[in-house]
Amino acid sequence: MALHLKLCLSPLKPQIVPTNPQLSQTFNSPPIPNKWNINVEEQMCSALIKPRDLSSKYHTKVVKHELRSVGENSLKGLCMIDAMQRLNIDYHFQQEIETFLTTQYVTNSSAWKHDDLHETSLHFRLLRQQGHFQSPEVFNKFKNKEEKFNPKLSENINGMINLFEASQLSIAGEDILDEAEEFSMKILKEKLVHLNNHEAMFVRRTLENPFHKNLPIFTARNNCLGHLYGTNTWFDSLKEVAKLDFSLLQCLHQREIVQISKWDINTAMEQLPDYMKTCFRVLYDLTNEISFKVYQRHGWDPIDSLKMTWESLCKAFLVEAKWFGSGKLPSAEEYLKNGIISSGVHILLVHIFFLLGKGLTKENVERIHKIPPIISSPATILRLWDDLGNAEDENQDGIDGSYVSCLMMDHPDYCTKRARDDVMTKISDAWKNLNQECLFDSHFHKTFTKASLNLARMVPLMYSYDDNNSLPGLEGLLHSLLFEK
Structure with a gap:
C-alpha cells in the first residue's frame, strides 16, 4: 500500500491519502518500506505537542479533579481508573491513581464489605495491578454450599467480565482464581448470543485478549466502553484526553518510521567490513554506544554486563547448533533451560534495565546477571509460544527441534495434542510466575517490571501466524495505530 502522509499544522490530524486505490485494498505484502511508503513534510515536527503539554489541557484537569473528589464512592473511582487504563491514558494520572488505590488498600475498602461481584472483582484486579x-x-463469598460459584452470578454480566479479568492475575496455588476463570469463561461464552452487538463485541474481545495480558495501546481505540461508562460525564472528558493522546502518539510513531526509513541499507552495507567482521563491528559499536549513553544519563558503565549478556546468548545459540548438528534432541527440561537464553528476551530486558536507569544498584545488576524470574518468565512465554509451531517457515527439514518435540521424546505415549496442551499449561504457569514477580518483587523499579510485563503481552501477537505465514492481526493493529483516524 503506497501511502503519502499529507501532514498539516492543524490539530494533529495527519491525513492518509492512498496513491493507488487498487493497492490500498491489499495489506499482506512484506517489508514496511514497500508496504508503507511514507513521505513526511518537515512541518510535522512543529505540529507535535509534548506529553507534558497534554497534562495541562482542560479535560485532563477535569478528570484529575473528579478522581480526587470521589470520596467514599469507591466504585466510581475504580471505574474511572479502569476506563483510563483501557483508553491507555492512565500514565497522565499516575499520582491520582496511586493515591486513590493506596487509600483503598490501607483502609480495606468497602468493596470487601459488599456482595457486589463487579465491584469486588474490579477492586481486586486494580489493586493487584498496582502491586x-x-x-x-x-x-x-460468591460460592454456594457446594463450594462452587453460585450460578445466579451469571445474570451479572459486568460482574462476570470483571471476575474473568481478575482471574488473569493469579499466581501459583490460587485454585479459586483458576475456578473463577473457568466459571466466568463458560458463562460469558454462553451469554454471547443473548447480548446486543456492543456488549457481545466487548465480551468476545475480553475472552480473546484479557486486559492484563494485552497491550492497551493496540486496543484503546476499539474498546467498546460506551455501554459501561457512557452515561458518566467524566467519561466524555476521558475520551477527549484519549483522542489528543492518540494523535500525539501517532505523530511520534510516524516520525520514528520516517527516521528509520532514511537509513539506506544498500549504501550502509557497502561501507561495512567483510564477512564476520560485519557482525562483530556493528555489535561492538552499538554496545559501546549504548554503554556510553547509559553512563552519560545514569553514571553507570554497563559494558561488562552487556558483554556478558551477549556472550550468554551466543553460547546458547552454539548449544542449539550442536543439538541440530548431532540430530539428537535434549530433554525438554534441558532444552527449555537453554531456550530461555536463546529466546533473546534476556538481551532485550538487560538493555532496557540499564537504559531506564531506575533501581540501578550493584545488587540489582548482580540479580540481572542471574536471570531472575522477572526475566525468565517472559522468556519462557516467548520460547514456548514460538515452539508451538505457528511459524512453519522456521522448521528445518522436518526437524523443528522445539519443546514440543523434546516433550514427545521424553513421553513416548504423548500425542501432539497432549504435548501442545502441556505447553499451554506451562505458558499459563509462566504467567502466574510473572504475576507474582510484578506483585511481590521489591528489588526492581515498577517501570522495569512493566516493561517485562509488556514484552510478555506482545508475544501472542508476534506468533499469531495464518496459513500464509503472515501476521494479519498484528499488521492490522499497527496500521490502525499508525494511520487510521
Whole structure:
C-alpha cells in the first residue's frame, strides 16, 4: 500500500491519502518500506505537542479533579481508573491513581464489605495491578454450599467480565482464581448470543485478549466502553484526553518510521567490513554506544554486563547448533533451560534495565546477571509460544527441534495434542510466575517490571501466524495505530 502522509499544522490530524486505490485494498505484502511508503513534510515536527503539554489541557484537569473528589464512592473511582487504563491514558494520572488505590488498600475498602461481584472483582484486579496484594479468598463469598460459584452470578454480566479479568492475575496455588476463570469463561461464552452487538463485541474481545495480558495501546481505540461508562460525564472528558493522546502518539510513531526509513541499507552495507567482521563491528559499536549513553544519563558503565549478556546468548545459540548438528534432541527440561537464553528476551530486558536507569544498584545488576524470574518468565512465554509451531517457515527439514518435540521424546505415549496442551499449561504457569514477580518483587523499579510485563503481552501477537505465514492481526493493529483516524 503506497501511502503519502499529507501532514498539516492543524490539530494533529495527519491525513492518509492512498496513491493507488487498487493497492490500498491489499495489506499482506512484506517489508514496511514497500508496504508503507511514507513521505513526511518537515512541518510535522512543529505540529507535535509534548506529553507534558497534554497534562495541562482542560479535560485532563477535569478528570484529575473528579478522581480526587470521589470520596467514599469507591466504585466510581475504580471505574474511572479502569476506563483510563483501557483508553491507555492512565500514565497522565499516575499520582491520582496511586493515591486513590493506596487509600483503598490501607483502609480495606468497602468493596470487601459488599456482595457486589463487579465491584469486588474490579477492586481486586486494580489493586493487584498496582502491586498491592489482595487475597483471592474474598471470592469465597460468591460460592454456594457446594463450594462452587453460585450460578445466579451469571445474570451479572459486568460482574462476570470483571471476575474473568481478575482471574488473569493469579499466581501459583490460587485454585479459586483458576475456578473463577473457568466459571466466568463458560458463562460469558454462553451469554454471547443473548447480548446486543456492543456488549457481545466487548465480551468476545475480553475472552480473546484479557486486559492484563494485552497491550492497551493496540486496543484503546476499539474498546467498546460506551455501554459501561457512557452515561458518566467524566467519561466524555476521558475520551477527549484519549483522542489528543492518540494523535500525539501517532505523530511520534510516524516520525520514528520516517527516521528509520532514511537509513539506506544498500549504501550502509557497502561501507561495512567483510564477512564476520560485519557482525562483530556493528555489535561492538552499538554496545559501546549504548554503554556510553547509559553512563552519560545514569553514571553507570554497563559494558561488562552487556558483554556478558551477549556472550550468554551466543553460547546458547552454539548449544542449539550442536543439538541440530548431532540430530539428537535434549530433554525438554534441558532444552527449555537453554531456550530461555536463546529466546533473546534476556538481551532485550538487560538493555532496557540499564537504559531506564531506575533501581540501578550493584545488587540489582548482580540479580540481572542471574536471570531472575522477572526475566525468565517472559522468556519462557516467548520460547514456548514460538515452539508451538505457528511459524512453519522456521522448521528445518522436518526437524523443528522445539519443546514440543523434546516433550514427545521424553513421553513416548504423548500425542501432539497432549504435548501442545502441556505447553499451554506451562505458558499459563509462566504467567502466574510473572504475576507474582510484578506483585511481590521489591528489588526492581515498577517501570522495569512493566516493561517485562509488556514484552510478555506482545508475544501472542508476534506468533499469531495464518496459513500464509503472515501476521494479519498484528499488521492490522499497527496500521490502525499508525494511520487510521
